[in-house]
Amino acid sequence: MFKYDIHEHAYLKLLDLSDVEELFALTERTRETLREWLLFVDDVKTVKDTERFVKNAMQQYADNNGLQAGIYYEGKLAGVIGYHQINWQHKWTSIGYWLGNEFVGKGLVTNSMKALMEYAFSYLKLNRIEVRVAVGNIRSRTIPKVLGFYEEGRVRDAEWLHDHYVDQVVYGLTAADWRKIKATNEDTVIL
Template sequence: MFKYDISENTYLKLLDLNDAEELFALTDRSRDMLREWLLFVDNVKTVKDTERFIQDAMQQYADNNGLQAGIYYEGKLAGVIGYHQINKEHNWTSIGYWLGSDFVGKGLVTNSMRAFIDYAFNYLKVHRIEVRVAVGNIRSRTIPKILGFNEEGRLREAEWLHDHHVDQVVYGLTATEWRKIKASSEEKVTL
């Protein structure tokens, strides 16, 4: 079972079927905000839809091909962060994330990303992490920038969003770059 403490009031936990009702309620409450950038929302109409997502996520974890974790803040499910897949041949993964509307602006995704980056490089031993974000999703694009990802390019019309294609920006980070970022931040703390 995967559980990762971020702070005294925030942790990540592998999603399981016990989370289905709370995750569905969070998705449903945040539907309008999430729908602007996330296509999956239209396919989540009942708790059963959320249960199927969690079952798929549990199978993904069992197959050692990534994980989907709930972001918990003050005991409440606040959002989801996950590795889309783990490409073992080329030794990379990509990360996706979302928060419920009640939890935006608390640094939860940024801190969850730090944990997921550390876990990917130190435990999963991947060499590279990618984040792909729709060009217009400024809030979501800020997170990889804050964490030291490099903007590597723009994929034209790479994502279908309800009734049109949108461009995506690709951000990348290697294990070597992350170690330098961590060393630099530790130096600043000790000075």
């Protein structure tokens, strides 16, 4: 089972069926905030919808096509982060993430991203990670910038969001970039 400590109060764990109730409750508490930028919340109406998501995430991991991990803070499920899928032919993936309102500002996504970056480059031997974020989602756009991703461009009308299209900013990081970042920040811990 995938479990990774991100600091003394937080860790990542693969989502499994034991997480369904808590994940649904977190989604419910954060629904309005999430809905501003994430379309999936409109499809999560019942615990069964969350169970279906978790089962799909478990199958995704079993198929070696990515992972979805719960971000845990002080023993509570705080959010989700994961690889959307893995393109093994070209050795790249993309990462998505979200947090419950009460967990924002604790460095959880930044540290979770660092863990998934390390896992992707060192263990999975991928060459590239991408993050795509709606242009107006300033808080989420800050994460890849802080971690050294390059802003590679803007994709017009890239995502349907409820009743309109939004442009996305594409951020990219290569394995070579990651090695340089690690070499220059060997003793730095981002919290």
